[in-house]
Structures are given as structure tokens and as C-alpha cells.
Amino acid sequence: MHIPDGFLDLKTAVGAGVVAATGVGLALQQVRRQLPPRKVPLLGLAAAFIFAAQMLNFPVAGGTSGHLIGAVLAAVLLGPAAAVVVMTAVLVVQCFLFQDGGVSALGANIFNMAVLAPVIGCGIYRLARPVGRIAAAAFAGWCSTVVAAISCAGQLALSGTVAWGVAFPAMTGVHMLIGIGEGLITALVLAAVWKARPELLNQPAAPAGGLAVAGLVVALGLALFVAPFACSWPDGLEKVAEHLGFDAKAAKTPLLASPIPDYELPGIGSPVVATALAGVLGTVVVFGLSLLLARSLAANKES
Numbered sequence: 001m002h003i004p005d006g007f008l009d010l011k012t013a014v015g016a017g018v019v020a021a022t023g024v025g026l027a028l029q030q031v032r033r034q035l036p037p038r039k040v041p042l043l044g045l046a047a048a049f050i051f052a053a054q055m056l057n058f059p060v061a062g063g064t065s066g067h068l069i070g071a072v073l074a075a076v077l078l079g080p081a082a083a084v085v086v087m088t089a090v091l092v093v094q095c096f097l098f099q100d101g102g103v104s105a106l107g108a109n110i111f112n113m114a115v116l117a118p119v120i121g122c123g124i125y126r127l128a129r130p131v132g133r134i135a136a137a138a139f140a141g142w143c144s145t146v147v148a149a150i151s152c153a154g155q156l157a158l159s160g161t162v163a164w165g166v167a168f169p170a171m172t173g174v175h176m177l178i179g180i181g182e183g184l185i186t187a188l189v190l191a192a193v194w195k196a197r198p199e200l201l202n203q204p205a206a207p208a209g210g211l212a213v214a215g216l217v218v219a220l221g222l223a224l225f226v227a228p229f230a231c232s233w234p235d236g237l238e239k240v241a242e243h244l245g246f247d248a249k250a251a252k253t254p255l256l257a258s259p260i261p262d263y264e265l266p267g268i269g270s271p272v273v274a275t276a277l278a279g280v281l282g283t284v285v286v287f288g289l290s291l292l293l294a295r296s297l298a299a300n301k302e303s
Contacts, residue, residue, distance in 0.1 A: 001069070001109075001112065001113065001148060001149060001152055001175070001235065001236060001237050002091075002094065002095075002100050002101030002105075002109055002237070003101060003102060003105035003108050003109055003112075003152065003155070003237065004101065004102040004105065004250045004251065005102030005103060005104045005105060005250065005251035005254055005255050006102065006104075006249045006250045006251035007102070007105060007156060007159065007161055007241075007246070007249055007250060008104065008105050008108055008155055008156070008159045008161070009158075009159040009160060009161075011158075011159075012108070012155050012158045012159045013104050013105060013107060013108060013159075014107075016105075016107040016108035016111050016155060017106070017107025017108070018107070019107075019111055019115075020107040020108070020110040020111040020114070020115055021107065023084060023110075023111065023114075023115035023119075024084060024085070024088050024110065024114070024115065026081075027080075027081040027082075027084035027085055027088075027115075028081075028085060028297065030081035031081045031082050031085055031294075031297050032297045034079070034081070035082060035294065035297055035298050036298075037298050039078065039082070039294075040291065040294040040295055040298050041291065042077060042078060042200070043078060043082060043085070043086055043290045043291065043293070043294035044216070044287045044288070044290045044291030044294065045215040045216060045219075045287070046070075046073070046074045046077055046078060046083075046086045046290070047086045047089050047090055047286045047287060047289070047290035048215070048216050048219040048220075048283045048284075048286055048287035048290075049070075049189075049215055049218065049219045049222075050068070050070035050073065050074060050086065050087070050090050051090050051093065051094070051219070051223075051282055051283055051286040052219040052220070052222040052223040052227065052279060052282075052283050053067070053068040053070060053185070053219075053222060054067050054068055054069070054070065054090070054094075055067070055222075055223060055227035055230060055263060055275075055279050055282075056068070056222065056226055056227055056230045057230040057231040057232070057233070057235060058181050058230075058231055059231045059233060060174070060177045060178055060181070060236075061177060062239075063233050063234070063239065064174055064177075064178075064233055064234065064235070064236060064239040065230075065231040065232075065233040065234065065235050066175075066177070066178030066181050066182070066235060066236055067178075067230075067235065068181070068182055068185050068186075069087075069113050069117055069141075069144065069145055069148065069182060070087070070090075070186075071083060071087055071113060071114070071117035071118035071121050071141075071144050071148075072117070072118065072121035072122065072125060072137055072140045072141040072144050072182075072186050073137070073141070073185075073186045073189055073190065074086045074087060074118060075118040075119075075121055075122035075125065076122070076125060076133075076137050076140075076186075076190060076201065077190075077193070077200060077201070079122075080118050080119050080122040080123075082294075083118035083122065084114055084115055084118055084119070085290075085293065085294075085297075086290055087110075087113060087114035087115075087117070087118060088110055088114040089286060089289050089290045089293065090114075090286055091106070091109055091110050091113060091114055092106070092110075092289075093282060093285055093286050093289065094282075095109070095258075096256070096258060097258060097259060097260055097282060097285065098258055098260050098261065098262070098263050098278070098282060099254055099257075099258035099260075099261040099262065100263070102251065102254065102255065103254070103255045103256045104255055108152070108155050111151065112148040112151045112152050112155075113148055116144075116147060116148055116151055117144040117145070117147065117148045118144070120143065120144060120147050121140045121141065121143060121144030121147075122140070124136075124139065124140040124143045124144075125137055125139075125140035128140065133190070133194070133201065134187050134190055134191050134194070135187070137183075137186050137187055137190050138183035138184065138186055138187035139183060140183075140186075141179070141182040141183040141185075141186035141187070142176075142179035142180060142182060142183040143179070144179075144182070145175050145178055145179035145182045146172060146175050146176055146179050148175075149171040149172055149174075149175035149178075149236065150168065150171065150172055152171055152237065153167035153168045153170075153171040153172070154167075154168075156171075156246075161246050161249060162244050162246050166244060167240075167244075170240045170243065170244060171236070171237070171240055174236040174239060174240060175236050178235075178236050216283075216287055219283050219287070220280055220283055220284075222279075223276065223279030223280050223282070223283045224276045224279060224280050225276070227263075227275055227276065227279040228271070228272040228273075228275040228276045228279075229272075260278050260281070260282075263275055263278045263279065263282070264278055265277045265278045265281070
């Protein structure tokens, strides 16, 4: 659902950027006030896992693929404010390092997937939690995907890229299917966490340094051994753009060249190896960036 350069007009891109920056700023303030030092490693772990998992596109239907957003997963483990920070870090690295999502559309992508999805998803999770945490997380994950898709459709309509009456059913329909995968993956990961470290789903959480190391190893394994073999079909937005005929609006040349476009490390003859190495590099960068940011916020809180 990463919007590329060219799909949004200037007013929509700027407006979405302002709203996204406001949301991220509020989240940073809240994290600075509330982040327990024991949860600092979890921010790096969540960011690394979500980045690696987003590389694993799964087939949906009709030649369309989807991938985890991870917003509800992060929100359940960290709280909505920290989830906003983690998701933003992932999207920034994807945009500037891998050319996944346009620079001009970064604000819209952050609003859809890093602000709206975790905040709305977390609210739905808390409302549905009496039926069971895992079931509530699965439902919230599905809802977060659909809500982000509806927001994306609105941005496309505001830009005049495609009419709302066409964009809404197309984006919603395909992402209702993709959301099933989102919900299942969210539930499976949280079920594994619940079995291994149930205290992490409670407040206050126990120290998570050892888990962060183990989780980073898992994320690196996904990037190294699974990501090169992910489904190559276009994702939901790409398929909708192709079907509705506005895929040609995507900028032929990105506004800012990325060092590792399309998740393939340049200079490597084998596409499998190039993707694997790019995934490992991205996972490490996202982990380090989120960990440093979390430590900075925790240090500011104590000072």
C-alpha cells in the first residue's frame, strides 16, 4: 500500500504530510513521557520484525499479493504511541533506502500506515479485548488494513487520480482480503509471544533485552532466507492502479534516487542473494535506528 511518487497532487501530499507530522510529533511526546526503559529493546525488535515481515508478500487472489502492515502488532506490544514511532521509522527507511513509497507521498504513507492504522487498530483491539486478546488482535489487524486502504482511496480521490466512487470499492475490496492475512499473522505472532513471554503483553512489562536479541535473529532469518522467495505479484494498490488504469501516473524517475532500489543490493549477480542481503541490511538499519531513537527518548525522560 506504499503510494509512489506521481499518484498524489501537491495539495494532498502536503496536507497529508502536515497531518502525519502532527501525529508523529504527538506520539514522540507521549513516548518520551511514558516509555519504560525496560521496553526500549522492544522498539528495535518490533521495527526489525515488521520491516522483515513486510518483505514477505503472500498471494491473495487474481494475481494480487499482500503483506503485513504490522501496526496492530506493534500497538499491542508497545502501545499506540510507540507503535506510531516504530512504524514511522520503518516507512522512512523503506522510502529513502529502498525506494518503496515515493518521497512526495511519504507523509500520506506515514499517515495511513504509521498513524491511522495503529491508533484505530489499537482502539478496536481494546474494545474487542473482552472476547480474547488473540481474537481481538486478529480482528483489529484486519480493521487496520481496511481503514488504511480507505484513507489511501480518499487521498487518490482528492488528488483527482481516480474517482472516489471507483477507488473506494476497489481499494476496500482487495484489502478486505489482504486484511485476513494481516489478522492471521498478527494473531500467530502474538500467540507465540503469549506462550513464550506472556508478561510482555501486560503492564508493566518485564525487561526484554534477551528477547530483543532472539527476535532480531528471527527477523534476520526471515529477511535472509524467506524474503527472496516472497510472492512477486503486484500488491493491492499496484493491482488496483493497473486495473483502473492510473498506474501510468507513477513517476518514471523517483524524486530522490535510493541506494538499494526494489530491495536488491546493486552489484550482486544473483537476484536471490541481492534481495537477501538487502533485507538483512534493511533489518539491521531499522533495528538500530529505532533502538537509538527509543534510547534517546528514554534518556530525555530521565533527564
